[in-house]
Amino acid sequence: LDIEDYLVGILQLASELSRYAVNSVILGDYERPLLISKFVADLNSGFRLLNLKNDALRKRFDALKYDVKKIEEIVYDISIRGLRTEAATVAPPAAVEPSSVEEAKQA
Numbered sequence: 001l002d003i004e005d006y007l008v009g010i011l012q013l014a015s016e017l018s019r020y021a022v023n024s025v026i027l028g029d030y031e032r033p034l035l036i037s038k039f040v041a042d043l044n045s046g047f048r049l050l051n052l053k054n055d056a057l058r059k060r061f062d063a064l065k066y067d068v069k070k071i072e073e074i075v076y077d078i079s080i081r082g083l084r085t086e087a088a089t090v091a092p093p094a095a096v097e098p099s100s101v102e103e104a105k106q107a
Contacts (some may be wrong), residue, residue, distance in 0.1 A: 004056075014044075014068075015063060015067050019066070021036045021074050022074065025077075030083045037074075037075045041068060045067070047064060
């Protein structure tokens with residue numbers, strides 16, 4: 001698999017996720033667009049670090065910008081309408097519990 005094909009596939013994933021965010025809201029799932037927004041924003045920031053020479057890849061990256069905007073508008077609408085609950089916020093990763101070796105050192 002060529003690296004450019006792989007990157008195009010990832011960019012197409014972002015387009016599918018923006019559609020999935022819309023469908024999630026239609027079905028009453030207001031948490032999923034928040035998670036999608038975080039993932040696609042991270043994806044966008046990663047692609048901005050690349051110097052894209054391929055014309056087709058560059059066009060797909062431009063489409064990613066519109067997908068980010070579309071998802072951000074969905075999240076904004078959820079927030080304005082008060083549909084966002086505390087449980088819907090993106091939680092930080094769970095804390096890692098110390099191993100038994102670390103506990104023994106502290107004792």
